[in-house]
Each structure stands twice: as structure tokens, then as C-alpha cells.
Amino acid sequence: MKKIIVSVTNDVANDQRVSKVCDTLYNLKYDVSLVGRKLSNSKNLKRHYPIKRFKLLFNKGVLFYIEFNIRLFFYLLFSKSDILLANDLDTLLPNFIVSRIKNKELVYDSHELFPEIPELLQRPFKKKIWKTLERILLPYLKNCYTVSDSIAHYYKEEYNTHFNVVRNIPILSKTKTRNFTKVPFKITKKKIVLYQGAVNVGRGIELMIEAIDILTDCYFLIIGHGDIFEEINKLVSQKNLNNKVYFLGKIAPQELKDITPLAHVGISIEEDLGLSYRYSLPNKIFDYIHAQIPVITSNLPEMKKIVHQYKIGEVLEERTPERLAEKIEYILNKNYSANLKNAKKELTWGNEEIIIKRIFNSFE
Structure with a gap:
């Protein structure tokens, strides 16, 4: 059974896309582990697979990203895995480095155009950092998917990197009775x-x-x-x-x-x-x-x-x-x-x- 480590910077509780992907991989008989962060109000979760959540000193700003990425790097480096799945640009660097060091397969799920989010529009220096990271890493990636055709087309034009499209659609179920x-x-x-x-x-x-x-x-x-x-x-x-x-x-x-x-x-x-x-x-x-x-x-x-x-x-x-x-x-x-x-x-x-x-x- 191949081991997959899935990483994301949120506390995983309300991330429906990551949950659906993990369930899909679990049903394919992969050994799935999910890594995220633990907040003061994070609830205990029961899933089919183990969840590791880092309790951090910093929970926002540049120090959060630095701390989380360092913690994630060492966790991935010293954990057994066959495949690494990075969710969004803010987890990609440690996944990329470890995949090269340990010769592991890397998959990238881009939930959005991270350097283009509105929060960075008035912060050109921070935007440039994320954009530079994207420009350095994306041309080397082979197994990628994202949420829309327009984003996939953008990545192809910008970095000549092929992205499949996996839209964030719910699992089919009966509509609940109105209560x-x-x-x-x-x-x-x-x-x-x-x-x-x-x-x-x-x-x-x-x-x-x-x-x-x-x-x-x-x-x-x-x-x-x-x-x-x-x-x-x-x-x-x-x-x-x-x-x-x-x-x-x-x-x-x-x-x-x-x-x-x-x-x-x-x-x-x-x-x-x-x-x-x-x-x-x-x-x-x-x-x-x-x-x-x-x-x-x-x-x-x-x-x-x-x-x-x-x-x-x-x-x-x-x-x-x-x-x-x-x-x-x-x-x-x-x-x-x-x-x-x-x-x-x-x-x-x-x-x-x-x-x-x-x-x-x-x-x-």
C-alpha cells in the first residue's frame, strides 16, 4: 500500500476539497495522511486516515508561513512516504524540496491563483515573493491539477506547465428536507x-x-x-x-x-x-x-x-x-x-x- 502525505496550511476541518481528495485516495487503497495546522478553536476530527496538525507560535503573517513551512519540511523529510500532495503555493516549497531529496513523486493541487489574491494586490513586495516562487517551481512540476479551465490555461501560457482541471464539486447526495x-x-x-x-x-x-x-x-x-x-x-x-x-x-x-x-x-x-x-x-x-x-x-x-x-x-x-x-x-x-x-x-x-x-x- 503506497503512502501519500497530503499537506495544507489550514486546520483541515472545513476544507471540503481536501477532504474529498483524501477520501478518493483512501478508497483507492492508498495509505493517506493529512497534515495541517491546529488553531485554538480547532475541533477534534474523526477521519478514515490519520491527521497531523501543527500547533504554531505564529498564526498569521510572514512568520506563520516561515514557521509552517519549516515544520512541514522536517515532517516530510523524516516521514515515510511514496507520494507527496501539496495543496496551494504556500505548501509547495517544502514538498518540492523533499520530493527531490528523497526522490518521491509530487502532485500539486492549486486551489486558486495564489499570487493574484486580492489580499496581495496592495502588497507588491509580498506578491513578488509568491510570484517568484511560482515561477521557479511550476515549470518543474509534472502532475498538477486546478479548479477551473481559465486557471489551467493561465498556467500553460505563463509557465508552459500542464494542469488538469478538477472542479470543487460536492459528492452526489439527496437534498435534505427543509428544516x-x-x-x-x-x-x-x-x-x-x-x-x-x-x-x-x-x-x-x-x-x-x-x-x-x-x-x-x-x-x-x-x-x-x-x-x-x-x-x-x-x-x-x-x-x-x-x-x-x-x-x-x-x-x-x-x-x-x-x-x-x-x-x-x-x-x-x-x-x-x-x-x-x-x-x-x-x-x-x-x-x-x-x-x-x-x-x-x-x-x-x-x-x-x-x-x-x-x-x-x-x-x-x-x-x-x-x-x-x-x-x-x-x-x-x-x-x-x-x-x-x-x-x-x-x-x-x-x-x-x-x-x-x-x-x-x-x-x-
Whole structure:
């Protein structure tokens, strides 16, 4: 049984993509180990495979990345393995070095265009460091996959490195029965507009808050946490919208599956803040589809391609509160159920994991 060590810089609890990949490899009879980080609020996890989480002195900034990468390097160096799987650029360097020292196979899963994330747009020096690292390492990689066609094309043009595409799509399961005890407000005839994901810059949350102020028959439910969570909370209070906007914070993936189907519209309206957002294909879009709720997405290539191909919602071409409110009202008066059912059947992890199986089976 070949040993695979999978590494990621988060605490692994809510990373659905890494969890699905590990389960796929486990079901292929690989000996899987997962490495991440341990936070003060990290919960104990029960998986089919062992999990190692580093407790760090530094949990943000440059010192976090330095400490984590040093710890990961020595862990990989002195651990038995046949294959190393690095998730994102912030774990790639120690995986690459150890793969060369120990002559091990290396697989790279790029969840996004890391140097192009909005958090680095105003930090040119840090962006240059990540970009330089990418430029040095990627041309040497042979077994890679990423989340969208646009990112794969970018890597091919930029570094002449081939990336397969494995979209972050849920495992096919039955849609849960709607249980409104899961939401923090009394259900009336009002509809629920849902945002789930990181509460970070450029996710369109502020725009939705402006739109909910216009809509008279909707609640806005936010599930997730992030860098601007407190700012969004203050904005809601300043606008006196506490009776229309509700926060559930970060919740476990299994619990999320109970709540997502309660919504009537799901939004993924990221701003065009650099290539990482422009080429992104957020997993929440597929979560909405699997919960069989229609979506509103940004007018960005990968998102609108899904909407137009499967006809499961609307694309927001004009980013104004008025236009967004109109799109929501339009969706609430249209039936997308047949298209959503068809999309759910086709867009499944079972179809995506074929690429992963092909990559790892090539090492046999």
C-alpha cells in the first residue's frame, strides 16, 4: 500500500476539497495522511486516515508561513512516504524540496491563483515573493491539477506547465428536507437569500446588504467568517438591518448541508479584483446547485459559463444594488427546478475524481 502525505496550511476541518481528495485516495487503497495546522478553536476530527496538525507560535503573517513551512519540511523529510500532495503555493516549497531529496513523486493541487489574491494586490513586495516562487517551481512540476479551465490555461501560457482541471464539486447526495429550526429568525412569507463562504474583501457582501435594504420580502443569511466579518456586522447595524441580515458564522460542512437547502437564492458575486477572482469557480456555486437553489453570479468567465450552460440562475452584469434586487425578484418568480436537478446529476465529485484517479494510478 503506497503512502501519500497530503499537506495544507489550514486546520483541515472545513476544507471540503481536501477532504474529498483524501477520501478518493483512501478508497483507492492508498495509505493517506493529512497534515495541517491546529488553531485554538480547532475541533477534534474523526477521519478514515490519520491527521497531523501543527500547533504554531505564529498564526498569521510572514512568520506563520516561515514557521509552517519549516515544520512541514522536517515532517516530510523524516516521514515515510511514496507520494507527496501539496495543496496551494504556500505548501509547495517544502514538498518540492523533499520530493527531490528523497526522490518521491509530487502532485500539486492549486486551489486558486495564489499570487493574484486580492489580499496581495496592495502588497507588491509580498506578491513578488509568491510570484517568484511560482515561477521557479511550476515549470518543474509534472502532475498538477486546478479548479477551473481559465486557471489551467493561465498556467500553460505563463509557465508552459500542464494542469488538469478538477472542479470543487460536492459528492452526489439527496437534498435534505427543509428544516427551518436551523435558522435564527421566525419564518414568514419572506424568502432567504444566502451567501456562504469566506467573509473577505471583494465577495460582494456589501452590495447584497445594499440590495436587501431595497427588497421588502427577503432575509439575507451569511454563513462564514473572515477578514471583514466585524466590518460587515457594523455595516448591518449602521443601516439598521439587523432584522433582515443574519450571521451564522463558520459552521461544519455537514451542518451546512442542512442549511443551504433552506435558501431560495444563493449568491456568488465576487468582484473582479485580480486574476484569482476573475478565473475562480467558487465551490459554493456547486453547493447551491446540489441544494437545488438557483444562483446569481458575477459576470466573470467561469461562473457565468456554468449559469449559461445549465440555466440554473442569472448573471449580474451591472453591479448596483437596484440591479441585484431586480435579479433576485426575477429569480423568485421563475422555476429553475428541472434545470437544477439536471445540473446536479451531471456536476458531481464522482465525475471530477476520475482525473485524480488517473494521476495517482499512473504511479503504479
